[in-house]
Amino acid sequence: MYVISRCLAGYPCRYDGKSKGVPEIMELAKREEVLLVCPEVLGGLPTPRIPSEIREGRVLNREGEDVTEAFLRGAEKAMALCREKGCSAAILKADSPSCGIGRIHNGLFDGGYVSADGIFADMVRKAGIPAVTEKEYLESIGKAAGAEEKTGLKVIRAESLAHRAGAFYVRIQGMGRAHHISLEAEFDDHDGEGTDYILITDDSFPIATCRFYELGQGEAMIGRVVVLPEYRGQGLGRKVVLEAEKWLSDLGFEKAVVESRDVAVDFYKKLGYHVTDGTLLHGPTFDCIRMEKDLSRS
Ligand code: SF4
Numbered sequence: 001m002y003v004i005s006r007c008l009a010g011y012p013c014r015y016d017g018k019s020k021g022v023p024e025i026m027e028l029a030k031r032e033e034v035l036l037v038c039p040e041v042l043g044g045l046p047t048p049r050i051p052s053e054i055r056e057g058r059v060l061n062r063e064g065e066d067v068t069e070a071f072l073r074g075a076e077k078a079m080a081l082c083r084e085k086g087c088s089a090a091i092l093k094a095d096s097p098s099c100g101i102g103r104i105h106n107g108l109f110d111g112g113y114v115s116a117d118g119i120f121a122d123m124v125r126k127a128g129i130p131a132v133t134e135k136e137y138l139e140s141i142g143k144a145a146g147a148e149e150k151t152g153l154k155v156i157r158a159e160s161l162a163h164r165a166g167a168f169y170v171r172i173q174g175m176g177r178a179h180h181i182s183l184e185a186e187f188d189d190h191d192g193e194g195t196d197y198i199l200i201t202d203d204s205f206p207i208a209t210c211r212f213y214e215l216g217q218g219e220a221m222i223g224r225v226v227v228l229p230e231y232r233g234q235g236l237g238r239k240v241v242l243e244a245e246k247w248l249s250d251l252g253f254e255k256a257v258v259e260s261r262d263v264a265v266d267f268y269k270k271l272g273y274h275v276t277d278g279t280l281l282h283g284p285t286f287d288c289i290r291m292e293k294d295l296s297r298s
Helices: 023-031 068-085 119-126 134-140 161-179 236-250 262-270
Strands: 002-005 035-037 052-055 058-061 089-092 131-133 153-157 195-202 205-216 219-227 255-261 274-282 287-294
Touching: 002 023, 002 068, 023 134, 035 068, 058 068, 068 119, 089 119, 089 134, 119 131, 131 134, 153 236, 161 195, 161 205, 161 219, 195 236, 205 236, 219 236, 236 255, 236 262, 255 262, 262 274, 262 287
Parallel strands: 002 035, 002 089, 089 131, 219 255
Antiparallel strands: 052 058, 153 195, 195 205, 205 219, 255 287, 274 287
16 A cells, blocks of 8 residues: 655645645545555644754754654654555655655755655655655656656767766765765776766756676676756656666677665666565665666566
8 A cells, every 4th residue: 555645645734735736646546545644744733834844853944943853753653554554655745854755955945955865754764665756656657757858858878088077977976975975985996997877967967877887698787876866856867777778788788787775676676677685785885785687578
């Protein structure tokens, strides 16, 4: 059963007293039994309410009042309902301090974002429930305006120095800076001869990338899949991986291998990858799980 952010199903529970109803999600909620929750309302906050953002681990509303306890209380109540109903998947409202997945506002009320989960989304993911934003859900059912429809977006097989520099820029900004990873750790021995890169640009500005290199016996490792925080939730990670797979097929490779972070296993499953043996690979920054995909079937 899905747990869904209540505002996505058309309920006016947002801070501004409005909803963010998505027709396909409203339809899903009519068709199937789903659990609709608004963690902020469950936490006792009124509607409408003063907007809040997370800063340095606390939730503050725009007037500076600390509302962390209400956010935590509401998220815990929503999680208890998820457990009671046996929810196994989540569709959560993008960018919200409660429901946002992978990206939320930066706590400065200036429209900027940081890479992080909202309070409820964090609990959902830690409980092992795969979660997607409304945009990702629409993409998964083929309803979203595809990234390729965005003007100025280009998917590039990065063979020139300029394009490779673009790929490196995305990694420095999206991983190195966001996760405090040193240049030496981010750029390892595989970033050299024999490695190829995919780059996506938006009006020539680099925004997403991945790399791949040969493992031998017709297999290649795809990795360092990075999308700049402000471009997440638009299917660009999927796009770079699919382009890498196409390129690998063109080069005659038969199998693509990834070492996925635990939070990304579902992302790769949706792309047709399967977990090989489930062994956790302990890396310097993240623990990963090896997955692979037979390219001859795609
Ligand atoms: S807390 Fe979640 S469900 Fe409630 S209004 Fe915000 S995004 Fe929607």
